[in-house]
Amino acid sequence: MARDRAVVEETKCASATRDTTRYYYIETYGCQMNFNDSEIVASLLEQMGYRATTDIKNADLVFINTCSIREKAEETVRRRLRYFQSVSKSIDRPFKVGVLGCMAERMKKQLLEEEQIVDMVVGPDAYRSLPQLIEEVESGQRAVNVLLSREETYADIQPVRLGSNGVSAFISIMRGCDNMCSFCVVPFTRGRERSRDPYTIVAEAADLFDRGYREVTLLGQNVDSYRWVHPQTGEVVHFAKLLQWCAEIDPRLRIRFSTSHPKDMTDEVLHTIAQYPNICKYIHLPIQSGSDRILELMRRGYTREWYLERIEAIRRIVPDCAVSSDIITGFCTETEEDHQMTLQAMEEADFCMSYMFAYSERPRTWAARNLKDDVPREVKIRRLEEVIQLQKQLSLRHNRRDIGKTFEVLIEGDSKRSSSHFKGRNSQNKMVIFPKVNGYQPGDYVYVRIDDATSATLLGHIVTNH
Ligand code: 5AD
Ligand code: SF4
Numbered sequence: 001m002a003r004d005r006a007v008v009e010e011t012k013c014a015s016a017t018r019d020t021t022r023y024y025y026i027e028t029y030g031c032q033m034n035f036n037d038s039e040i041v042a043s044l045l046e047q048m049g050y051r052a053t054t055d056i057k058n059a060d061l062v063f064i065n066t067c068s069i070r071e072k073a074e075e076t077v078r079r080r081l082r083y084f085q086s087v088s089k090s091i092d093r094p095f096k097v098g099v100l101g102c103m104a105e106r107m108k109k110q111l112l113e114e115e116q117i118v119d120m121v122v123g124p125d126a127y128r129s130l131p132q133l134i135e136e137v138e139s140g141q142r143a144v145n146v147l148l149s150r151e152e153t154y155a156d157i158q159p160v161r162l163g164s165n166g167v168s169a170f171i172s173i174m175r176g177c178d179n180m181c182s183f184c185v186v187p188f189t190r191g192r193e194r195s196r197d198p199y200t201i202v203a204e205a206a207d208l209f210d211r212g213y214r215e216v217t218l219l220g221q222n223v224d225s226y227r228w229v230h231p232q233t234g235e236v237v238h239f240a241k242l243l244q245w246c247a248e249i250d251p252r253l254r255i256r257f258s259t260s261h262p263k264d265m266t267d268e269v270l271h272t273i274a275q276y277p278n279i280c281k282y283i284h285l286p287i288q289s290g291s292d293r294i295l296e297l298m299r300r301g302y303t304r305e306w307y308l309e310r311i312e313a314i315r316r317i318v319p320d321c322a323v324s325s326d327i328i329t330g331f332c333t334e335t336e337e338d339h340q341m342t343l344q345a346m347e348e349a350d351f352c353m354s355y356m357f358a359y360s361e362r363p364r365t366w367a368a369r370n371l372k373d374d375v376p377r378e379v380k381i382r383r384l385e386e387v388i389q390l391q392k393q394l395s396l397r398h399n400r401r402d403i404g405k406t407f408e409v410l411i412e413g414d415s416k417r418s419s420s421h422f423k424g425r426n427s428q429n430k431m432v433i434f435p436k437v438n439g440y441q442p443g444d445y446v447y448v449r450i451d452d453a454t455s456a457t458l459l460g461h462i463v464t465n466h
Contacts, residue, residue, distance in 0.1 A: 168254075432457070
């Protein structure tokens with residue numbers, strides 16, 4: 001659209017220069033890590049002179065950053081690719097389409113050769129080769145690089161913050177995963193685990209703080225196995241140290257992190273969380289299942305008892321900490337009894353929130369190669385519904401306990417429903433909605449007293465003396 005306008009203006013005014021800017025459009029699916037990867041890609045494209053557009057008809061390059069973790073996400077991506085193809089065919093200057101990320105390796109043949117709906121396929125460790133790949137595509141070829149790396153962390157790349165609220169940002173601290181949970185495709189799509197240089201992480205966080213950001217979330221598939229060795233001095237930096245360094249940038253910069261792993265989360269990390277008020281009291285600690293037999297088949301590396309002991313350690317060391325989880329229903333061979341054990345474990349762990357999924361078999365995983373996906377779909381969905389219903393009750397109970405308490409809240413912006421209300425989060429990562437008061441703006445900390453709660457939100461008002 002904007003390009004059409006530029007062309008019209010050019011014909012009206014002979015002295016106007018033609019808009020030669022090249023534009024990229026990028027759409028992202030899946031986890032927060034993927035969103036952060038898109039920000040790295042955006043940074044590389046901007047170094048090449050491309051500018052972002054939100055209108056695909058105006059774009060020269062259209063990218064879709066994909067997710068493979070569940071079948072449903074893959075279906076969505078395919079639908080979008082067909083849509084891109086139809087739009088590209090309908091406009092004067094068709095754009096080129098690139099697939100980025102997790103689906104790249106698996107789908108490259110199908111997407112490039114058989115269906116011919118994309119021009120470029122770029123795996124998660126190959127973004128630095130975008131200049132060459134784009135050149136190939138522009139000369140009419142199809143281009144592909146899906147090589148995984150043991151070293152790439154994009155440590156030196158300053159991500160362009162896409163769709164940011166200017167207050168909170170995400171920083172990838174590691175890539176890949178070595179855990180090989182039997183249901184999970186991530187080790188195959190994102191490769192071996194590697195940790196990013198902590199000095200570049202701290203510098204990125206400090207720069208964000210200087211630019212007005214007040215919250216950073218450190219991202220990794222398993223942050224507890226973060227381990228970096230200085231190539232010259234041999235200095236070893238673990239996650240607790242990284243947290244400490246980030247927390248010491250400024251007390252007004254909140255530090256969050258995700259995802260923690262029950263088998264690796266140490267008391268040392270918990271003590272660091274307890275020690276620094278600006279490290280948020282919130283841990284995302286996926287349990288996946290409450291049955292030891294299923295956990296073993298999932299190859300998670302812990303038992304129910306171990307998990308619940310970790311919850312106790314959190315309560316002991318960081319008493320005001322909220323814990324959320326991921327849960328899979330209907331994993332191979334799961335019985336009604338196993339399912340009941342998951343429901344019980346959810347109650348015991350008192351999750352404030354959970355991401356809940358029906359099991360979906362993923363190619364190449366240990367489960368796909370060795371186990372039968374034998375729980376009927378209706379049963380998986382029914383169990384999922386039960387898990388969702390229970391979590392709703394737990395979340396409501398959790399939130400109701402907060403009525404009457406006062407929390408420090410970081411203002412993120414206007415509430416979705418009303419421009420006369422702000423939204424923000426407390427340290428426990430709960431969304432808090434409250435009426436605006438003159439003199440406050442996004443990025444400010446305020447104290448909010450909680451008056452009411454739903455299963456998803458806390459409602460309150462700003463207090464000046466707490
Ligand atoms: N089926 C269903 N859920 C899955 N997850 C990962 N792989 C699968 C799968 N094959 C869920 C897990 C993980 C979250 C990111 O996605 O709960 O923690
Ligand atoms: Fe997948 Fe397990 Fe690694 Fe998480 S820890 S990304 S579930 S293999």
